[in-house]
Amino acid sequence: GAGVSQSPSNKVTEKGKDVELRCDPISGHTALYWYRQSLGQGLEFLIYFQGNSAPDKSGLPSDRFSAERTGGSVSTLTIQRTQQEDSAVYLCASSFDRNQPQHFGDGTRLSIL
Amino acid sequence: AQSVSQHNHHVILSEAASLELGCNYSYGGTVNLFWYVQYPGQHLQLLLKYFSGDPLVKGIKGFEAEFIKSKFSFNLRKPSVQWSDTAEYFCAVNARNNNDMRFGAGTRLTVKP
Numbered sequence: 001g002a003g004v005s006q007s008p009s010n011k012v013t014e015k016g017k018d019v020e021l022r023c024d025p026i027s028g029h030t031a032l033y034w035y036r037q038s039l040g041q042g043l044e045f046l047i048y049f050q051g052n053s054a055p056d057k058s059g060l061p062s063d064r065f066s067a068e069r070t071g072g073s074v075s076t077l078t079i080q081r082t083q084q085e086d087s088a089v090y091l092c093a094s095s096f097d098r099n100q101p102q103h104f105g106d107g108t109r110l111s112i113l
Numbered sequence: 114a115q116s117v118s119q120h121n122h123h124v125i126l127s128e129a130a131s132l133e134l135g136c137n138y139s140y141g142g143t144v145n146l147f148w149y150v151q152y153p154g155q156h157l158q159l160l161l162k163y164f165s166g167d168p169l170v171k172g173i174k175g176f177e178a179e180f181i182k183s184k185f186s187f188n189l190r191k192p193s194v195q196w197s198d199t200a201e202y203f204c205a206v207n208a209r210n211n212n213d214m215r216f217g218a219g220t221r222l223t224v225k226p
Contacts, residue, residue, distance in 0.1 A: 035216075103159075104149075104158075
């Protein structure tokens, strides 16, 4: 496909469970971002990958959050021992490089019961 | 770190009315500026961007924005809105010396037919 693909589109899980969110960026885009959008708030930066460089993890809210990007393409955001405050829409975006406009996926709506 | 303020949370207009959505940012360095739009049920799309040059930027669907450096502002305008402009509008700032993109909280625009 031509756009950024995220899966699943919706995820409902119980508090304490681990979740994995997937992002498949646009082919050729070296930059990949994860954001989350909580109700009534703007997008919150989580993590940034640029090519094979070490990721910028400065936005991760706690050590329960981690992400990897295999082969410079697909990325997985993992949240361990989920809490109710993790409920949000998690958005992935990719771009040719960090100074180019980002293309967003449709997001994963995560609900923690 | 940079931050972005969108002062209007919800704007309601009638068709053909003129639109101006405010965006102010705080950052002393060089920035790239963006307006994104999220139509109901869709992912974020780029409306327009400013990197350098003419501070009056034309975007898609008749939107424009003006970068006023002295006011740290990048307000979005449209002379005559349509019902199809009903959406959430996000202003975003990318400081050129760091990786992340900061978004405002968004402004919900409702255009009454």
